[in-house]
Amino acid sequence: MVDMKTTYAGLSIENPVVIASCGFTGNIESIKKIIAYRPGALVLKSLFEEQIIAESSQGINLNDYGYPESLDYIKEYTRMNNLNKYLELIREAKKLSTIPIIASINCVTSNEWISFVKKIQDAGADAIELNISLLSSNPHVTSEEIESTYFKIVNKIAETAVIPVTLKMSNSSSSLAHLLTRLDRYNNVKGFVLFNRHYCPDIDIHNEKVVQASVFSSSSDYAETLRWVAILSGKLKNNIAATSGIHNGETAVKFLLAGAQVVQISSVLYKNNLSVIQTIKDEIESWMKSKGYKTIDEFRGKLSMDQVEHPEVFERIQFMKYFASVE
Ligand SMILES: Cc1cc2nc3c(=O)[nH]c(=O)nc-3n(C[C@H](O)[C@H](O)[C@H](O)COP(=O)(O)O)c2cc1C
Numbered sequence: 226m227v228d229m230k231t232t233y234a235g236l237s238i239e240n241p242v243v244i245a246s247c248g249f250t251g252n253i254e255s256i257k258k259i260i261a262y263r264p265g266a267l268v269l270k271s272l273f274e275e276q277i278i279a280e281s282s283q284g285i286n287l288n289d290y291g292y293p294e295s296l297d298y299i300k301e302y303t304r305m306n307n308l309n310k311y312l313e314l315i316r317e318a319k320k321l322s323t324i325p326i327i328a329s330i331n332c333v334t335s336n337e338w339i340s341f342v343k344k345i346q347d348a349g350a351d352a353i354e355l356n357i358s359l360l361s362s363n364p365h366v367t368s369e370e371i372e373s374t375y376f377k378i379v380n381k382i383a384e385t386a387v388i389p390v391t392l393k394m395s396n397s398s399s400s401l402a403h404l405l406t407r408l409d410r411y412n413n414v415k416g417f418v419l420f421n422r423h424y425c426p427d428i429d430i431h432n433e434k435v436v437q438a439s440v441f442s443s444s445s446d447y448a449e450t451l452r453w454v455a456i457l458s459g460k461l462k463n464n465i466a467a468t469s470g471i472h473n474g475e476t477a478v479k480f481l482l483a484g485a486q487v488v489q490i491s492s493v494l495y496k497n498n499l500s501v502i503q504t505i506k507d508e509i510e511s512w513m514k515s516k517g518y519k520t521i522d523e524f525r526g527k528l529s530m531d532q533v534e535h536p537e538v539f540e541r542i543q544f545m546k547y548f549a550s551v552e
Contacts, residue, residue: 227513228520229506231265234352234416236325236388238265241481241521242505245468245489246271246329246393249499251316259494265487266325268354269318272311273331277338307340315348320340325351327391327398332357335377342385353386355379356393358421368399375408376537383413391466395423396449402457409461416464418489419453426460445448446470451483455539458484458516460530472496474508481509484526 229240244267249255251270259267311328318326328350332338345353357378358369374394382390392414398404408414427438447470454467467480468489477488493501518524530536 226519227510229510229513231486231521232464233266233325233466234391235380236266236327236351236389238487239263240265240506241485241509242364242477242502243327243466243487243489244268245491246356247491248275249491249494251314253314255499256314256318257321258405259501259502260322260324261539263498263506264324264502265353266327267318268327268489269311269314269350271329271331271356272308274333274336274338277308277341302360308344312344312348313550314437315350315417316342319349327352327354328355329356329393332378333359333374335374335381338380339381339385342382346386346388352389352391352415353382354391354393354416355382356418356419356421358393358395358423360395360398360423361399370400371489371548372404375404376411379408379413380411389390389415391418391464392416393421393468396420396453401453402460405457406460409463412463414463415467416486417457418466418468420469421458422469425543441495442470443462444470444472444476447476447479451479452539454480454481455528455530458526458529469503474505474512477505477509478512481521481525482528484529486525 226250231238231241232242240263242264244250244259246262246268248270249259250267256267315326315328320397326349327539328345331351332355342353355378357375359374361368361371379390379392390413392408394405394417396419405417422440424440425438426435428434430435450467450469454465465484466487467485468487468491471477471480471488471490472493480488488502490502490505513519516524526532530539
């Protein structure tokens with residue numbers, strides 16, 4: 226008998242397959258369908274900092290706005306995504322089952338939106354995932370300034386949050402291992418989600434226009450994240466959730482072997498159908514049976530950087546032998 230129970234960020238969960246924040250987790254109808262397949266936990270669609278601020282600026286004098294279009298935009302945004310709806314979504318999702326519901330906020334500052342954290346908590350969310358993705362595109366902003374933003378936000382939230390806070394990271398920090406081990410030491414972050422898949426621009430050469438690149442990952446998009454999970458899992462005392470390109474049980478097992486506590490999936494739900502949640506759980510289970518493992522702890526981290534005979538394979542990015550052998 227295989228037991229897939231585990232913990233993540235202090236939450237007890239039935240299995241390590243977590244549904245990542247995405248369109249499916251933004252409405253109660255699809256949440257119901259997801260829950261029928263019993264994932265370990267579910268991260269709600271993100272609420273954006275701008276949405277929270279827009280909501281709290283309701284009642285502002287219309288004449289204060291130099292640009293009526295921007296007010297219309299804010300009002301529209303607010304109508305579509307208002308805070309009460311989000312709180313209601315948390316309450317409704319909590320009523321459906323005992324599966325942990327993780328709220329998600331996409332933020333870039335530690336401004337007044339943080340006061341909303343208490344409402345999320347009171348609505349019953351089991352944890353809060355912060356998606357802080359900062360692109361280092363401004364030549365005048367130093368890496369120290371960017372990194373201090375993470376600390377400002379996390380420390381400010383820790384003043385209010387009694388539920389676990391997790392942090393969804395971008396992989397574009399200039400000194401990722403240093404940043405994460407420092408954040409980990411302060412213990413205000415109970416889980417690190419590696420990595421956020423960014424909105425990316427692409428170029429349509431026929432119409433010579435900037436367009437949006439595909440939002441969906443493919444099943445081969447996991448390798449860089451796997452490297453970082455293996456490097457960091459032995460260095461952090463708090464948990465890692467792996468996300469990016471996890472489309473089947475085999476890839477999920479790779480991340481558990483590299484030391485992830487859980488995997489988060491979203492693109493595969495769009496490319497298949499929601500029953501893939503069950504398929505991935507079954508594939509993990511049947512691999513465990515084939516290897517004689519009864520619990521996930523028996524093999525988790527077995528192939529992390531600090532456990533393998535040649536840890537340097539995870540750090541090597543210029544591998545002469547590898548490139549030389551490709552003709
Ligand atoms: C349609 C769609 C919507 C998403 N919306 C969010 C979001 O609101 N907040 C967030 O943190 N991540 C969002 N993501 C990113 C996913 O949570 C996930 O981290 C990323 O897609 C990588 O996992 P995957 O390869 O399984 O898709 C979204 C992804 C997709 C495909």
